[in-house]
Amino acid sequence: MSAVPSAHPVAGAAAPVVTSSLEGGVATLTLARPAQRNSLSEAMMAALTSALASLAVDPSVRAVVLAAEGPVYSAGHDLKEIQGHRGDADRGRAYFEDVLKRCSQLMTAIVRLPQPVIAAVEGMATAAGCQLVASCDLAVAGEQARFCTPGVNIGLFCHTPMVAVSRNLARKHAMEMLLLGEWVGADEARRMGLVNRVVPAGEALAAAQGLARRIAEKSQVPVKLGKAAFYAQAELGLDDAYAYASRVMAENMLARDAEEGISAVLAKRAPVWEDR
Known part of the structure; x- marks a missing residue:
């Protein structure tokens, strides 16, 4: 800082x-x-x-x-x-x-x-x-x-x-x-x-x-990906917006924190974020 x-x-x-x-x-x-x-x-x-x-x-x-x-x-x-x-x-x-x-x-x-x-x-x-x-x-x-x-x-x-x-x-x-x-x-x-x-x-x-x-408090992976994607898709037509959002969401799904978050839901426990 x-x-x-x-x-x-x-x-x-x-x-x-x-x-x-x-x-x-x-x-x-x-x-x-x-x-x-x-x-x-x-x-x-x-x-x-x-x-x-x-x-x-x-x-x-x-x-x-x-x-x-x-x-x-x-x-x-x-x-x-x-x-x-x-x-x-x-x-x-x-x-x-x-x-x-x-x-x-x-x-x-x-x-x-x-x-x-x-x-x-x-x-x-x-x-x-x-x-x-x-x-x-x-x-x-x-x-x-x-x-x-x-x-x-x-x-x-x-x-x-x-x-x-x-x-x-x-x-x-x-x-x-x-x-x-x-x-x-x-x-x-x-x-x-x-x-x-x-x-x-x-x-x-x-x-x-x-x-x-x-x-x-949240994982920074979806927060940062999501903010950028929100503004990007807003400028696109409907079909292009869905195609773009699908690509970004697939990328997000491959993140370690997404795997951890889904595992935590299934195991009924709190997730542990690594911001990656």
């Missing part, structure tokens, strides 16, 4: 924009710019992308929780950074394309991370912040959490958040969020499919870590 930004920076060093901790196989990454509403600045996106890359190859990490400090989970892109490039010779086009590419790479890094990622949301998640939640595999929200894709209200449709949101919600629910740009409360977000569970305010992190610990 040494490559992941530390929650305890050395004396004199700049405070990290993302902090990390690891306990019982569960890594918790925390957005740590509450004064800036945890906006997805260039520094924040770089830190998150780097942290995820380190977690992806760390065998001690079995699940990841993505939390945030302060009353705002994430306000999306740093609008001051964006506006600062309006004076560029191309009116900011090259910068806009680059920053959106980096944001997209961050979101796909979450989806492609071998370990499941659970968002722990308190407060507001708006625009690319809502996209961040939608990109996670699971999401737990405090009862006062709110979600919004408000770009349409400022002349800027939430095109890139749309990609993640539309892959979580039914089309009409997604279009409602994108066209109206209105706040959606935690209970409504759960009904729409954006979050899995709603808990009392202030308890989202503990609840998300609880889910992560339950995942961490």
Whole structure:
């Protein structure tokens, strides 16, 4: 975990924009710019992308929780950074394309991370912040959490958040969020499919870590194969999806832990996982 930004920076060093901790196989990454509403600045996106890359190859990490400090989970892109490039010779086009590419790479890094990622949301998640939640595999929200894709209200449709949101919600629910740009409360977000569970305010992190610990107890062979397969088959037609899933399941059946798990069921005993 040494490559992941530390929650305890050395004396004199700049405070990290993302902090990390690891306990019982569960890594918790925390957005740590509450004064800036945890906006997805260039520094924040770089830190998150780097942290995820380190977690992806760390065998001690079995699940990841993505939390945030302060009353705002994430306000999306740093609008001051964006506006600062309006004076560029191309009116900011090259910068806009680059920053959106980096944001997209961050979101796909979450989806492609071998370990499941659970968002722990308190407060507001708006625009690319809502996209961040939608990109996670699971999401737990405090009862006062709110979600919004408000770009349409400022002349800027939430095109890139749309990609993640539309892959979580039914089309009409997604279009409602994108066209109206209105706040959606935690209970409504759960009904729409954006979050899995709603808990009392202030308890989202503990609840998300609880889910992560339950995942961490399982063999990592089916968890990692299953997460990758879930997203891959979702992009295929029905016949191709079944063919692909059958190949992956056959591979899974050959794993030592699958043999152990089936043997344990037949012997009516608890399985002993080796993660292979």
